[in-house]
Every structure is written in C-alpha cells, then in structure tokens.
Amino acid sequence: MKKTILIALFFCLFMASHSQTPEIEKLNQQIENNFRTNPDSTKIYLIRLLRYSSKLHDTVVGKTYSNIGIQYNKLAVPDSAEFYMKKALEYTEEYPLSHARMYINLAINYRIGSRYDESLEAAENAIIWYKKADNKEGVGIAYGEMASNYNYMMDSSKALKYLKKAIAILTEVGNKRDLYIVKQKLANLYYNNADYAFARDLYEEILPVFAKNKGTNYYVTLLSYADCLIKLEENYKAAEEALKEVESGFRAMNHKEYMWIGVGNLAQVYRATGKTQKAQEAFQNAYEGLYQLDSPRFMELSVKYLDFLNSQKQYANALNVIDRVKATAKSSRLKMNADNEIAFLKQAVSTYSQEGMVENSLQSFERMDFLNDSLNTVINQEKSMELQEAYQNDLQREKNLVLTKNNELLVENNSTKDKMLMLSIASFMLILIIGFFLFRSNRNKLNLQRELVASLENSQKVLKEKNTLESELHLEQERTLANKEKELVQVSLEMSDVQNRILDLIENRENPESSELFVTKLTELLGQNNYWKYFKGKFVEVHPIFASQLSQMFPTLSDSEVAFCCMLKLQLSTQEIASLMGISPDQVESKKTNLRRKIGMEDNILAFEKLIDHLE
Template identity: 30%
Template sequence: MMRNLLTLLFPVLCLAQGTNYNFKEAELKARELVFTQPDSALVIIKKTLANSAGAHDTIKGNTYHLYGLYYNMKGMTDSAIYYYKKSLPYIDNYPKIILRPYINISASYRNKGEYETSLKYLNDALTVTKKDNNKTGEAMLYGEMASNYNYMRQYEKSVDLLLKAIAILKTEKKTKQLYAIKQKLANTYLGMENFNFAIDLYKECLPGFKEIGAEKNYYLTYINIGEAYIRLNNLQEAKKALKIAVDGLKKFDDKELIGITYSKIGNIENLERNRESALKNYKKSLDLLLEVKSLWTLRIAGEYIDILNQMGRYSEAQAIINKTAPFQKNTKLNMVDRVVYEKAIAETYSKTNDSKAISAYKNTITLMDSISSAEKEDAVKEIQAKFQTDLQREKNVVLAAKNNALTKAMKAEKKLLYLYIIMSISFIVLILLYLRSYLFKNKLQQEQIKAVESEKALLQQQHLHELELNNAQKEIIEEKERELTSTTLQMANYQDSITQILEKCDLGEITKVSELKKELQHLIKQKDYWRQFETRFNSIHPEFNQKLGNKFSKLTKNDLEFCSLLKLNLSNKEIASLLQISHESAITKKYRIKKKMQITDDDEFEKILSEI
C-alpha cells in the first residue's frame, strides 16, 4: 500500500545553496528504486543526507520519508515509523507533502495491530487534507481508514469508506489511485467471504500495479488471490498465485510477508494430504515470523501445531508451543487467531495427559465467547458445546492421571537415582580422562621445550662460528689492503726514481746515452706496478669499479682508477706522488669527480666509496 503514495510525491522545492549535489535528481532516483531495489535506494538516501547541510527543509523531510519507506520494504516496522515521524517537523507547513508520512505511519501502526493509533494519525491527516481542499488525498485517507476497519472486522464501515473514496477519485479522474482503492475493496470482500468477487477485483488491480511500478503491492495482491482460491478449494490456482508471490517478495526481504505466504502454501499441501511438505513450509513460515516477532505468529503456529497433532507428533508440537508461548501475552492479537492457537495447544496437552489442557480449553471457550458477542453467534455456540464436552472429558483424564501419579512416582525416583549414579560415574571418568590428557600434554610440552632449547643453543653456536669466520675474512681483507697500499707506495717510489733520472739529465749529471740507457734498463727490469696494483685491488674489491661505474655513468676509466686510490684511504699528497701530478691537481681531480657524481659533501663521498 506504500507504493500507492507514489503519485502524491512532489518535486523537491529547491536545491541546497552552495553545493553541486542534485537533490531533485537524487530524490526521483531513490523514489524509483525504493520499491524495487531498496538497498540501491538506501545508498542514494544516505548520500543525500550527508550533503543536506543548509538544504531546504522539504529536501530533508522527503529524504527521511524515503528512509522510512526503505525500512517498510524490509519489513522493519518500528524503524520505518521512526523515520516517518522524523520527517514530519521538516514538512509541517506543506500539506500535500506531509500527507505521505501520515499515511505511512498509520499503515505501519495498523501492521502492528495498533488500530486506534493508526486511525488517530489518519484523522489528523484528514483534517490537514480537508483544510487544503485536497480531494485526492481525502480519498486515499478514506481507503486507509477502510483497511483499519477491515482488520477490525467492521466490514460495513470499510465498504462505505471505500465507495466514498472511489466516487471522489472518479470525479477527479485519478485512474492510478483507483487501483489501490479497488485492492482494499477486494480485501474487504475477501473478509466478507465473497471470494469470487474479491478475485475479480484483485485481477483488475494487477495490471495497474504493474503499470505504476508498485511491485510490492503487485505481489501482495497475489497472496490475497491465493487465499481466495484456497477458500474456494481451487488449490492448483491458489498454489500458482502464492508461488508468484513468494518468488517476487524475496527481493524485498520482507520476512513477515514471505512467512505468511509460506504458511498458505503449507495449508494447501496439508489439504492435499502432502503432510511432510506442509510441515516444511510451516517451519519456514514460523522461523521467519518468530525472527520479526510478527502478530501472525500465534495463528500460524496454531495451524502448524494442528497438523503435527493430526500426525501424532506431539513432542514436536510441544516444542512449537514452547517457542511461541511468549506471544500469548500480546493483547493486540486477533480473537480468531487466538482461538486457532488455543484450540491446537489444547489438543496437544490432552494427548500428552498434560494438566494444562483444561486451562487451554477454558481459554478457547472464553475467546469463543468474545467472538460470539461480535459475530457468528450460532456457529460459536456449536463450537462452545463441543469444547464443554471436551473440557469435561479432560477433567476426567486429569483425575485418572492423579490416581496413577502415586504409583509412577517411585519408578520415576528410581530412574532419577540411576540417572544421577550414571552421571556421577560419567563425570568421574571424564575427570580422569582429562587429567590423563593433561599429564600427557604437559610431558609433550616439556619435550618440546627441551627441543627448542637445544635448537637455540645450536643456533647460538652457529652464530659464533659465523662471527669468527667473518672476523677472519675481515682480517684477510685488511691484510691484503695493507699489502696493496705498500705496493702502491713502492710504485710511487719508482715513479720518483724516473723523475730523478729526468732531473739528472736536466742538471747534466747524466750526459752520456749509455748512462741514461743503463738507468732506464734498470727500471725496465722492474715489474709493472700499476698493473700489479690494479690486479690486487680487483681481487680485494672485485666489483668496485663496475658498481661505481654503473651507479655514476659519467665517470671515466681514469676517474675510476683515481677513486680506487681513494678507496685505500690514500691522502691527496700520496695520490699526487703516485700519479706524478701536483698536490693541487689531485685536489682538483677529486673535486671534478664529486661534481660528476653530483656530490658536494666529502663525508657523503667517502661513505659511498666505503660502502661499495
């Protein structure tokens, strides 16, 4: 019935200042999705509220109302009422808009069985509607009031209000709204047991609901068609209608409606003597209704228990009674539903010789009296007479049970004693098994600890061995570096010797070619110390030149050789002597290399060389 409000929705009056969020488009999209894909609609609703700071009140009011519709589609009535009411303060001055939450609040209270509260909200809305001269709104409110009277079994009031609503909508030429009112009229005729006429009206509504996208109302109508066919004993058509309904309602996740539909399918299976299939459907139904604490729980539980009684499965029936017992305290339950439940549990108690049977029969008779005062007096009297006879029979059963109670008491006590002894022995055995398991586990843990400690000691020994090996390798490397440095300095001395020979030539100390030749031959006989240096350096630092060259591609071979000398921590003076250049040239060379490497800091330069 919520979808009947679609045509009453008005565009958002204005957009929020200072934001690019399109509230009008968001509302239209959420309104389109809430009846078919409620979870998708919820995403838009939350986004709208997150952007609603500074937005017009009607935007907030309409969005909270859509939030309520979302929870209604999910069958969460209390949450739906909360958000419907939250929308009211924002749209209090907009009579056409405020009509929607008023109607939905009343419908939610009606679903909770609070009919007077529902009518109060409808009367408040009717006052606003008449003041605004909104004839279409007035007709829709008459339809909602009729639904309340239909639930209250005041069918004449319901029909009068619906005919008044239909007359208004025809005058106003509001075709779409007529579908919802016709559905309510069909509901009334279903209650009045005019099943054929009800089916005809329901079938007239189906294309209309399809046309306006009111999918949930579309599937609700199929539930009612199924019920009408059941009452006409046309079980095949009933089953077809209910199958369409249950498949379609799953997308809305409305557990109450799905549960009701499963119960009707179970009823058909029972009428067709397919008892096991009937029980499966009733179990599905009751599980869903218990989950949402539905007002239908007792009625359907009564039908479920009745089938179990017919099959002689009284222990299962007793389990259902235990589950549903808390719902008996609900004072809002329909009298007829109470009768179905009380009659079923009375039968269970009588078959299990439970003294509660008398109380259950008394409750049933009291409920029959209440129904009798309202309607169907002759039929109820006949039922009452039957139950009076059953009541007397149950009293006799109770007296016989008391006579047998004393003889059974001793047997029960002996059984209980044996049970205690068995339980005590079992408990002792369990303790012994636990202690044995604990000791074994403790022993295993001790062995594991020893193994871990041994492994730890082995790892420590390996670690010490690795340290010793590393230290030895480090000492070897340092020794080789000392040898290399010594060789380097020797090479520098030979370079100095060549320089001295040249100086002697300049000073005239060597004048003869034979003397010069003798000096040079002496030097030629010596090894190529620079090549020797390079070979030894590469053996100590095999990847230094390659890594440095790869990392700094601008460095030349001479640059890399210069860096090799720096790697040995030679001073600028020593390098200058070795390379036969001035001290200033060595400094300049180092500066240019750092520039190529884009390094200005000496510490960073030395760190790079030492780490490679």
Template identity: 25%
Template sequence: MRFLVGLLLGWGLLLPDGWAQVDTLRSLSPDRRLLAICRETLRWHIMTTHARNSFADSTTAIRWLDSVRTLALEQQDERLFWYATLQQFVSRVVAEKRLHKPITMLRAAEGRMAQCPVPAVRGTYYIYYGEWLLHQGKLEEALRWLFRARNLFEEIGYDHIPEAHQYLSTLGSIYYSFSDYRRSVQYYEQAQRYPNPGLAVDYTNWNTLGMAYLRLEQYKLAEQAFRQVIRRAKAAGDTAYEGIGYGNLGNTLRLSGKPREALPYLYKEVALNYRRVPESAAQTSLYIAKALLALDSTEKAWRYLAHPNRALLGVRWSNYPLDYFEVMALYYRKMGDLEQGARFIDSAVVLKDSMLAVRTSTLLTTADNTQKAEKYLNNLSRIETEKQWGITTRNIVILALLLIGALVLYAIRQKQRRLEQERTLLAEQRRQAEAELAHAQVQLVQYVRSLSAKNQLVEQMMNELALARQHLADPLPSQSDSIRTLLTSVILTDKDWLQFRQLFEQAHPGFLQQLRQTYGELSPAEVRLLTLLKLEVPTKQMAFMLGVSPDSIHKSRYRLRKKLGSLGDTYLQGLFEAS
C-alpha cells in the first residue's frame, strides 16, 4: 500500500481541517478540482484509520462525494464524475477494518470500473487494487494490476495526468522493493520532470531514490538525494525522517571510502532515532561499527555490536541480520579469531541465499512480460472486431506466405541450376585439362622416340663407318658428311631445348618450377640432365642429345649427386615418382 500510505501521510500534513465546500470547487480548473477531491477524501482516510466507528464517519465522506458527482453532472465533467465515484468506493474500502474484506470489495468493483470511459480513473483503480494486493502478499496478482496501470498511463501520456508525479514515484518504489534499481531510478527521475502538486511528502521519494542510487554504487547522486531528504524533512519538522536521512548519508560516505567523514552523520542518526525509530538506529549502529573497524578502532566498534537488536535478527526480509553477520565476521577477523569469523561468514552466506530466493526480480519480469503480452492481445482483439478485415488480413498473410514460399522455392531451384552448371563446367574443364595433358605426354613421347630413332641410326652408321675403315684405307667422304649431319640433328640446340621444355612442362606441370624453388643453384645443363633423367632416357641417348660423350654424362651425374647430397637423391626420387 505504498501509494495509498504515501498519499495518506503526505496529504494529512498539508490539508486543512474540514470539508471543502462544493461551491468552492466550481471556481477551480478541472485539474485543480480533481486534486481537491483527492485531498479531502484522503484527509478523511487518515481520520478513519484512528476512528472507532469508521462506518458512521464514512457517511459524511460519501454524502460529500455525492454532491461532487452532482456538480460534475452539472459541469458535464466526466472525469470528475468518475473520480468522485472511485473515491466513494475507496472510502468504503478504507472504512472496512477486516483484513480480507477490502480485497473482496475491490475485486467486486472490477466490472463497474471496466465500464469507466476515463482511462486515467481506471488506471487509478488499478493502482489502488494492486497496492492492496501487494499489502496482502499476493505478489503476482498485484504486479499484474500495477503494470496494467503503468501501461494505461503510458498510453494516455503522463502529461495529461495531474498526479503523474505520484504515480511514477509509486512505480519507482515498487521496482525498488524488487531490487530492480535501474528501473526504480528511471521512474523516480521521470517523476521529477512533473510538478509535485503537494499530494505527498516528497522526501520519502527522495530517500528511496537515494537508496536506489546507493545500490547502483552511484555514490555522488545518492549523497545529493540524501541531502535533499535531510533538508526537506527538517523543513517539514519530521525529526525521525531527518535522522534517517543522516544515517543514509553517513552510510553513503562510508561506502564511498570516507569512514571518518561518515561517522558524525551516523552518530546524529542514532541520537535522533534511538527512541523514535529504534529499527533504523539499530541498522545505523552497524554502519558505525563498520566505519570504526575501517579505522581500526575495534574497541569502539564493539560498543555498537555488543547489544544487537534481537527482534530484527529474526526478520528475514530486513537487511539487519545480513549486515550484522558481515560486520561480526569483520570484527573477529580484526581480532584474529578466524574461526569465529568464519562462522559468521557462513551464516551470512546462508542468509544471503535465502534472501535472494525471496527477493528475486523474476516475478517482476514475468508480470511485466505478461502485461506486454496482454497489451498485444488487446490490440489484436480490436483488429479482430471487424470480421471482414480479419479475413482479408488472413488471406493477405496466406497469399504473402505462398508468394514467399514460391520465391524461396524458385531461388533454391535457380541456385541448384547454377551449381549444376558450375559442376558441368568444372567437369568439362577437368576433361579438357586431362586431354591436353595426355596430348602433351604423347607429343613428348613421340619427340623422345624420334630422337631415339635418330640416335640408333647414328650409332648404326658409326658402326658401319668403323667397319669400313677396317677394310678400306679411306672411307667415302659422303658417308662422314651424312653422319655429321645426323649427329647435328640429334643434338638439342637452344631452340630445340625450348620446344622440348614446353612439351615437357605440359606433360609434367610443376616439375621444373618445384626444382628451381628447391635447388635454385642448379645450372641450365644440370636442369637439362635432370629433365632427361625424369624421362628415363638412356645414358648413350642423353650423350647424343646433349652433344657429349657417355663418360661426360656419368661424370655430370656424379657431380650432380655430390652437389645434392644423400637427401637430394631421396628428394629427387620422390619428385620423379610424383610428377
């Protein structure tokens, strides 16, 4: 009931006694007229809280609100009429003392408020209902109503709601209670953009905002907020809240690494609230102990730890037990009693786990998402009210899906065709490359065979010439000239070698390039020799092709093997086999 209680406390301090005359409302603007009703009815709520016969007292309020409704009808002020109606109902709820009766009454009014044509009034009802549910511990249901109010207010626009400041502050308080400090700060800061019409004691909101800043470790902003609390509470004469402001300001300075500066403010809180708000003073005593321990003043710290608030130690939702365990662990570590310190640390860990299980923002997020879904479904239901438009929309969607499906199918088939064409092209290129390689190998073999045939012919003629020399004193000159001509045609000239190398590289691609990369110091003659070795050309034929003797070939091979070494032989053997 943060919203209602905040209004009760704040308005009770600001409002004069006695009901405002209905005639006075005629001279006010619509917004001020609305605020006047809220002031008067909530002043009565404060009195009803302490009245013995609340039902008898409620009669006066309800009669006065009847007069306001009559005025609203005369002025044709629909919003005023429904606000007065809502306040009549809330007055009956507040007058009901039994614990569960208000919830029953609020739930029974749901149908009536659903018919209300003024969205801001419906949102206010949602706020009241959600706060009562929250007070009764019905968290999930409470948050559902509170978020419905939030969504409705955001749809209306806070600029059109006179109480925007208080509604936004209420949302900030709710988010803070569920440890969603960033959203809490967001709503409190948004609330500050709208004027506070004097409906609440604003230093309570400043205090919660400061605590949210503190949780987010935004110490400068927290310090500014708590100084506002002290100044505003002092101006209102609220000594208890002034003390709370001092305590929170001191704790902020302590957490920001200024324990010595923090102590005067913390001492002042304990002095002011030792009797007024003992729970707050007990919490601040722990902050004093932490500050003193940070200054290594263990003896003074023990004075604030020796007599803890036993009642607060049993309250699981309070921060006091956790802070107490943590500061006791720190104290015993400072005293060198590590075993006792470890016990308090274990207690703190267990308590923190149990607190996290209760104070989780999961429920808040779930309710938020539920409201987003509900908002979406409401929008969808408005569309579906027009049947023909719904059918047309469905048909358009189906047609669009079919079109998208057809386009996707077409794109897939086009891609398959492109892939098939690419595969066909690659296969054709591979076949062409294989054909070219086979043709080159055939040409190379034919070229080598031609040279081999010439070599055999030269060798045969030389043998015949040698035989003729044995029988004839002087062989025929024409025979010697033919042999020389044939020898010249067998020896590979530079031009012949260029043609031979082109054929060789086509038949054995990469061989010469890899050879040059591995053994760059090879001479052109050695490269030719290795090329012929690759083709397994016999030594005698190599001699004819290179224009040297077979002994020179043997010597060249020997020098080449020595130059390359044993590893070279292995490498060349692998190269010959691979290429």
C-alpha cells in the first residue's frame, strides 16, 4: 500500500514539474523568498499562482489555498484564513495524506482564534485521513495539535494524555523535528500548571534546535521561555534580551499579534526592573496594537495594563481602559472568560475606589461574587457529566464485547457454509448463543442501570447530608459571630462605664486636697488601660478583614475614622458609641456626617449604610 502511494505521488510530482511554465517557476521562487518574512507579498504571489490552476495538480492547488490561509493567519485575519483553508479541502479529498495536512492547518487556525472545539474536530478529521493514508507520523502530529488545544483549555489531564501518545509515535518513527515540537507543547503544559522551573528547562533544551531555523516555532518558544524567567523573577536581563529578539523576529515576519504579545511581556520586564517610562510606552503600544487586531489576547493584556496604571495612580487613563474593555467585551471574539473578567473586575474596583465612584465599585463587587458562584456551579456540573460519561463508556464497552463475539460466530458460520446440514445446526446454535448473549447483555445492562441509580441516589443522599452540615455550620458560624459581637459590645461598654464612673467619683470627691495623691495614681492607672485599644483588638477577631477592605477602598481615611466605622459595623446606637468613646451623642452624629462627606456620600445615608454592611 505504501509503495503504491509513493509511486503515485512521485508520478504526480513528475508530471507537475514537467508541466510548469517559466511563469509558474518564477512565482514559486518569489513565494519561497517571501514566505517567512513578508505575508502580504506572499499572499499576492500565491493568488497569482492560482491563475495557472488548470496546469497544476489538485494537491498543489489545495496546498496553495492553504498557504494563503496561513498568510492571512500571520496577518491576524482569521476569517479569511478559514475561508481559504476550507477551500483547500475541496481539492485534496481524493488524496488522503494531503487532505489530512489541510485539516491540520485548519485546526491550527481555529486554535489561534480560540475556537477550541472546532480545532479539536479538525484534528480528529486529520487523524482519520492520516490513518487512511497509513501515515503513523501524521497521527502523532495530530495528537500533538489536540494536546495544544487542551493546553489552552486548561485541561491538563487530557493534554498530557495526547502528548504521551504523540511522543510515543514520533519516537517510534524517528521524527526528531516534530518530537521537539511536541516537547515544546509539553513545556507549555508545565507552564500552564505554574511549574515554571521545569518548563524553563524544557524550553532551554528545545531552543537550540529551533534556532537552526528561526521560524515561528522558535520565536513562540522564545516568548514562552522569557515569560518563565519573568514568573520566576530570576533573570530579567535574559528575559529582556529574549523578548527584544521575539519582537524583532515577529516584526520581520509581519506576524503582528505575537509581536504585540512580546511587547506586552517586555513591558512587564521594564516594570519589574524600575524602568517605568519604558514600561508605560510598551504597555500602551501593545494595548493599542492588540486592540487594532481584534486579538483574543487583548483582554489579558488590558488587565496587566490596568494593574500598571493603578500602581502609577493614573486613574483617568485606567477609567478609559475600563470603558474600552467593557465596550469590546460585547464582541464574540473578544468576550472575556470568567477568570479574565474576575481579574479585570479586581482592577476596576481599585480604580473606582480611588476615584470615589462607590456605586460602580459596589456593582463590580457584586459581579465578582456572581462569577465566583457561577464557576462553582460549573465545577459541580462537570463532575455530574463525568459520572454520566463513565456510565456510557461502561455500557458501550459491554455492547462492543457482545458485537465482537457475534462477529466471531459469523466468521465461524461462513467457514462451514458449504455443508447444509452443518449450516443448519450452526445457525440453530448461533441463534441460541446470540439469544444467550443478548439476554446476558440486557441483564448486565439492567444491572448497570440499577447500580447507576443506586450510585446516584447515594450521591444525592451524601450531597443532601453535606448541604445540611454546611447549613448547620453556617448557622453556627452566624450564631458565634453574633455572640462575639454581643460580647464585644457588652464588655467594652461595661469597661467604658466603669471608667466613666471612676472619673465621676474623682470629679465629685470630698476633701480634694487630702486625696490629691490618690487621684493622681488612679488617673495614671486609668491611662494605662486604654479600653478603646481593647475594643479595636477584639473587633479584629470578629471581623478580621473589614478594616483592611475599608482602607483599600478609601486610603484617605485616618485610623480613628476606620475605628469609628468599626463601631458602625456593629450597629451600635448613637448613645452606645458616645459612651464607648467618651463623647456626646451630638459629637457622634457630627462624626458620621464628616465621615460621609469624606468618602463622597454626604447626602446618601442609605448608600453609606449599605457600604458598611456589605464589607466583611
């Protein structure tokens, strides 16, 4: 079979080479000269080559369409890339090996555009056609592409599964070039799982091999390697040099998306090394560049840029970035996933708080809570789906066993078809055996269904018990918190009352002259017991993050104003606060008014009370 395919391909290439005109040869040379460095020119030459499609073999026409798609991919125009790559499939369907390669190119295009389900489907089609062509090497390459998709989808277990398959096949066939590419994907897997040291070591092993032919793989690997160095915070100088080479390389290739990603990472290096002005310029250029390209990486870069702007107190610029991100998030291509949106909202809350935009800040807090709850729901749904898939796999396995045995019986029956009597006996036996296996299959299926129902009932019971325990625990925590708050208020007020009563006795004492020394010592003793500090210390035990959240949202508040908010959090009355602080009720109301004015809620008492109650 392999010899037949090789002879056919050789014949096609021989005929194609002898039918080429000087114009075709010239275009092929121009395409070869510009393919790596100038996608705009290459695209034009490839389109011109299609004018001679009647003189070219179908596989050559298909490859030409696919190459046009690759150039559009470099230019960050994924829709056009998809159109030409699908066009390529129309010309290669009768040639399994070429058809499989066209599917691989389409899968890569989908993956770059974050269309992972479609990319996986294209890779699976490639495997089907590689197997038709009896090309084991291609199957290994396709497994590697599937692993890349699962890598981007953060499904490490499936990514590792397909990487192992790819490495085994490529090692067996001795394809060192693609083996290193798969090792690069393995390094990406470790990178995605935050094992940056191991990923760095793998990148260092791969880079010298890719450096022999400085193409896209080399610069993409160098980009990931530099990011590992940034994450490890161990060698910013090497990271800066690598990223400058990445920017230069992709700029020469006119691969704009990866170029701006490199610039964005370079901005992080500048920020970490104190080169603030350079970091500002690099962030701004990468931010604008990815926005113009309508790149899916725009959202991720925007979060990093927002973090930088907030750290530099450039809140006006940060608000502009927030507005643009919200506007572009409506696009299906730029829509944020839950993790990106949570990171974005954290930065937005910081910006809104500094600008006194309390309502916007509260809305962002509520959206973050909703997203966190949604993520927990999705995790529970995924666990349920895993149970269903496990049951379906077991059921299908049982069916396959029955079918396999039925096939064996049919083969045996065919071998004795020349003897009518034996055929009748064999047919009768076959019916009995089939009936037996069908009966056993149905019985096993029924047992499996019963086991599944029992398992699901048990899971529901466990889940119900867990929910009950969690509810009881939550109620107990609320009761404990309420008791602690009550104890805190009661003890603090009692201690404050004792202090006030002692001061009253001192003020109204008889014989002031004879008791002066006693009064002095008693006053010093009272001064050494700061009941206000005792109150603050106990309050932190009950609400450990309230004060830090409040200070983060309103950094201009003094310690005494934050402490005053702590008493408001406990919903103490004006009289109780006055007693605890040793001031009059009018002074307490005055403090509330001044506090609302300072945080921009002077006339909005309800919003102020909602803010104090919302914070933990």
